[in-house]
Structure formats: C-alpha cells, structure tokens
Amino acid sequence: MNTTLTIKTDKKLRDNVKKMAKQMGIPLTVAMNAMMRQFVRDGVLTLEAECSYPSHTPNAETRRAIRDADKRKNTRSFSSVEEFEKYVRAL
Numbered sequence: 001m002n003t004t005l006t007i008k009t010d011k012k013l014r015d016n017v018k019k020m021a022k023q024m025g026i027p028l029t030v031a032m033n034a035m036m037r038q039f040v041r042d043g044v045l046t047l048e049a050e051c052s053y054p055s056h057t058p059n060a061e062t063r064r065a066i067r068d069a070d071k072r073k074n075t076r077s078f079s080s081v082e083e084f085e086k087y088v089r090a091l
Contacts, residue, residue, distance in 0.1 A: 021031040078084040
C-alpha cells in the first residue's frame, strides 16, 4: 500500500534533487524512496555542516576507517607486494 508524504524543504534543494534524479533518468519519488530505504537499512543519518567542496567531505564509514588506521585497528601488514596480491586474490 502506498501513502503520500508531505515535507517542507528549501525550494532550491528540491529543484537540485529533481535535476539530479532527471539526469539519472528516474523520478524524484524513486530517489527519495531510495534514500529513505538506505536510512532504514543502515540505521544511520549523517548530518554534516555544509562544505563548499562536498566531494571532499568524508562520510561516516571513511571517518571510521581513518580512526581505525590511526590506531592500527582492523589493519593488516604485508611484507611484499606478492603477499598483498595473494591476499586480495583470495578475497
């Protein structure tokens, strides 16, 4: 069963989302449903201050990986490129 959701948002944001969805060849509804499904599936809502270079803003997973790497947590070392290649091919 479908339902209608009404939200208030900035007109420029709505227009930008509609434009991006159109470029992808999908309706705005499909884009919004995908975002809501991802929120439900991952249980994560990332809120960040706006950045003038959004592509340079690391997401939550990247920030976690950086923290882990700094602490040498969940990392693996290899003594040679061959050892690394063998590991990657086994994945």
